[in-house]
Amino acid sequence: MTSNNDYNLLSKDVMTEILSRLPLKSLFRFRCVCNDWYTLIKASYFIAKNQQKNNIRLLVHHYDYKILRYCVGIFPDETLGKTSPVYFNLDELGIQNYPDCLIGPINGIYCVYGRYEDHMCLWNPATNEFRHIPLPRPDLPSYIADFNNIFGFGLDVMTNHYKVIWIRQFWDDDIDCPYDPETISVYNLCTNSWRLFDYYFDTMRSIRNSSGNDTYINGVYYWLTDSSYNDFRILAFDLNNENFRELPAPSDIPKTQFGELASYSDSIAIIIYHPTEIENYIDIWVMKGEGFWTKIITTGLILDILAPLGFWNDDHLFIRTRSAHLILYNINTLESRDLGNYGGDSALLVHKFRESLFSLKEGDNSFSMGQP
Incomplete structure (x- = not known):
């Protein structure tokens, strides 16, 4: 037979699972139901569990x-x-x-x-x-x-x-x-x-903030650096020991290209493009290990591109256009969706x-x- 303690433990687990699936607005209200719910909803493990379900x-x-x-x-x-x-x-x-x-x-x-x-x-x-x-x-x-x-x-x-x-x-x-x-x-x-x-730092190189996406991966933050010849390198900062290290970028990138750093499937990616060309393609390189790169795709023709802004998921890329629109671009089907105009910014x-x-x-x- 199941003891009262086992029943209470099971009830708490079930209740935790149910509450963790609720939206934040509901959880804010339910904190007032009782002290047990208040304590649960404020607990760090519950917050993490709820966030992963959002x-x-x-x-x-x-x-x-x-x-x-x-x-x-x-x-x-x-x-x-x-x-x-x-x-x-x-x-x-x-x-x-x-x-x-x-x-x-x-x-x-x-x-x-x-x-x-x-x-x-x-x-x-x-x-x-x-x-x-x-x-x-x-x-x-x-x-x-x-x-x-x-x-x-x-x-x-x-x-x-x-x-x-x-x-x-x-x-x-x-x-x-x-x-x-x-x-x-x-x-x-x-x-x-x-x-x-x-x-x-090398005074001949500039450190660039990322394209706006989170370039923090597993305790390390990454920036893209380049020189006047677009000679890319990666600057990494380990938040544990608070040390910098520099990593090579893909060796096959032409010196005339532009690049942005972004996160991709829990890895760091470099998105290479050239907005001055009429026929603009994008190369996407993913770092499989620190300093080891694999090109995963070269996209089809993309018109009116000003800069890539990172990934929505593994097959969709955000693009800022010269006409001030935000585009969601499918790198496999080449289809795009206009997400609005943002004033030439x-x-x-x-x-x-x-x-x-x-x-x-x-x-x-x-x-x-x-x-x-």
Whole structure:
């Protein structure tokens, strides 16, 4: 016979499974049913279980020239192209006018940076919670100006601590050239502090933020770097030991091509294209091991391309066109779907994420969900 304890254990497992399949709006209400449900729904393992059952959503981030500010919107469901994005009121983030950098997501959380207001925060779009991050202030002479900001955001898989990488590049106004060295800072959410350290990059190479997709894979964040000859290399940062390493790009890429870095099936991919050509094809290379690349496809002819923006799934690619449209392109059937016009904004980026109950307002212990 089944004992009362076994029955209670089974009941709890069944109830956990049922609740984990519910949408976030329902779970917010059900937290008030009883203390047991409140405790369960706030538990990190339940939050992770619920997030994995949520549908993947598409988030767009672009500048709206009509209202002169950056905007963030989410498509309501997976039927992309049949509905328009629903936009957020970003005033609550304290980065009212210039949330020009959006990195992530990790467990449904984004790192948001406003360059001109010099603010940074973490943001959960599903709950609209945010948490401001104190910024490091480098002690530099007055003639040294801010020039470029490169970011990464990921999870230290050894400690489950969330970290932000900030590479700051400066300009020396006195001699009108880049200021060396860059300032590199790593923020640890658990300690709410930054660590500054030195790393000397090749001054002939530029570090590029990713195409807007999450290029964090298994504890490592990746950036694409290139020189004036489009000689690509990969810069990797291990969030566990907080070390950089440089990896080769595919050796067969012509020097005249353009490239974007994106995630593809839990791997890093380079999307190679040439927007100045009338007949434009795209080559997609996937890194099977660090520094080992395989070309998986060369697409058919794509017209009016300005830049690829990453993948929706393994066979669909987002493309920003010269006519300011966002296109979802099937790399196998060559069919495309128009997802709307975004006002000629070359800063249009897209992200895919799953909604999460992950809390940003309950102290550092809430940040322990494990792998995204």
